[in-house]
Amino acid sequence: MVPFVALAACLFAQAPVTKPIQIPGVPAAAKQPTVTVTPQIPPAPPPQVAPDKVVIQVGAEKITAAQLERIVNALPEQYRNAAKGPARRQFAENIVKIKLLAQEARRRKLDQSPQFQTQVAFQEENLLAGLLFQDLAANAKFQEADLSKYYDAHKADYEQVRAKHILIRFKGSPVGLKPGEKDLTEEEALAKAQEIRQKLLAGGDFDAIAKQESDDPGTAQRGGELGFFRHGQMVPAFEQAAFAQAPGKVGEPVKSQFGYHLILVEERQAKSLDEVRPQIEKQLRPEAAQKAIEDLKNQTTVVVDSTYFGPAQ
Numbered sequence: 263m264v265p266f267v268a269l270a271a272c273l274f275a276q277a278p279v280t281k282p283i284q285i286p287g288v289p290a291a292a293k294q295p296t297v298t299v300t301p302q303i304p305p306a307p308p309p310q311v312a313p314d315k316v317v318i319q320v321g322a323e324k325i326t327a328a329q330l331e332r333i334v335n336a337l338p339e340q341y342r343n344a345a346k347g348p349a350r351r352q353f354a355e356n357i358v359k360i361k362l363l364a365q366e367a368r369r370r371k372l373d374q375s376p377q378f379q380t381q382v383a384f385q386e387e388n389l390l391a392g393l394l395f396q397d398l399a400a401n402a403k404f405q406e407a408d409l410s411k412y413y414d415a416h417k418a419d420y421e422q423v424r425a426k427h428i429l430i431r432f433k434g435s436p437v438g439l440k441p442g443e444k445d446l447t448e449e450e451a452l453a454k455a456q457e458i459r460q461k462l463l464a465g466g467d468f469d470a471i472a473k474q475e476s477d478d479p480g481t482a483q484r485g486g487e488l489g490f491f492r493h494g495q496m497v498p499a500f501e502q503a504a505f506a507q508a509p510g511k512v513g514e515p516v517k518s519q520f521g522y523h524l525i526l527v528e529e530r531q532a533k534s535l536d537e538v539r540p541q542i543e544k545q546l547r548p549e550a551a552q553k554a555i556e557d558l559k560n561q562t563t564v565v566v567d568s569t570y571f572g573p574a575q
Contacts (some may be wrong), residue, residue, distance in 0.1 A: 308350065318354055320361035333357075395551050402550035404543060412542050413535045418493045418505075420533040425504050426468060426486035429478040430455045431521035437477055448517075455515035455522040462512045468526050477521060490531070500525070 311317070313328035325333075334345045334353070345353040372378055413420075431437045432451035439445055446454065458475055462468060469485030476482040493501060500523055503516040507527045515522040535542075568574070 307347075318357055318361075320358055321365055323361055323365065325357070330357075395555070398551035398554045399547040402543075402547050402554070404546060404550070408546070409539060409542055410535060412546060413538065416542075417532065420538050421505065422490045422492045422531050423504050423527050424490045424529040424531075425488050426472065426526045426528065427478070427481065427488060427500075428455075428458060428468075428472045428476040428486050428524040429481075429521050430458070430475070430515075430524075431477040435477075435519065435521050437520050438479070440477060443477075451522050452515060452517075455524055459512055459515065459524055462524070462526075468512070486526070490529075505530075 311327050315327050316324045317327050317330055318325040334342055430451045432446050432448045472486035473482055476486055481487055497518045499516055499518050503513055504525055504527055507513045509527045509530055512524055512526050
């Protein structure tokens with residue numbers, strides 16, 4: 263019979279959801295244009311039934327609720343979720359099609375053909391190899407030194423800052439010009455940003471000045487508040503300045519394609535190794551499984567005829 267994993271590829275994607283589409287590089291809290299997609303209403307979950315209840319029958323062949331659950335749980339996660347939810351009925355219809363075709367193939371004795379026997383044998387080994395890979399990854403053990411090394415190399419992934427900003431736009435900025443506002447040149451915008459910074463350094467209220475002066479329509483009325491953000495969520499110049507800046511200080515104006523930003527970092531957070539240990543182990547498990555496979559290969563006599571297959575890559 264055709265593996266049910268192949269069947270899963272036929273499942274339609276899960277229903278779309280309504281969500282804003284953010285312009286890459288624009289501060290996350292800025293007002294963004296949105297594209298709205300009406301979500302489909304997912305079907306109700308299946309009723310609770312006895313495990314031995316027959317839920318699919320094709321000819322004389324029956325599938326109980328428990329057997330169906332095992333089939334679904336064997337699918338890759340992205341298909342498993344669909345088969346349990348929005349694609350539940352389609353999944354059942356596909357099982358019926360496979361059963362019908364398989365029964366007819368057996369009636370025609372196609373299961374006795376050399377082609378079928380070869381495919382079955384290879385598919386069995388393929389499935390076993392996949393199960394072993396999963397087992398190696400799930401049971402991988404890590405030295406503390408390996409976890410620390412990974413953490414040190416990826417510290418940026420576990421850092422975030424909370425900041426406010428005041429944006430002074432200039433000509434050519436994708437940010438719209440406020441009614442009655444002059445379209446400043448870059449030089450004029452920089453001079454204005456520096457003037458505002460001096461007011462802030464002299465004790466000016468950041469929130470009040472942001473509400474009055476900032477050209478960011480999405481944050482101005484919140485006093486320039488951006489909330490927490492991680493690496494990769496802001497335009498490069500803004501991100502670099504924000505993560506390098508000391509909390510509580512208003513840095514020099516930072517130029518981006520949107521204008522000049524005055525940034526006030528309110529808080530900086532960095533998760534410790536202990537906090538992200540499960541996440542790091544999850545990242546390392548496939549690599550550990552691959553290494554175990556390489557070790558197994560090195561312990562086994564393996565010959566690949568180079569005159570037939572060509573040299574190793």
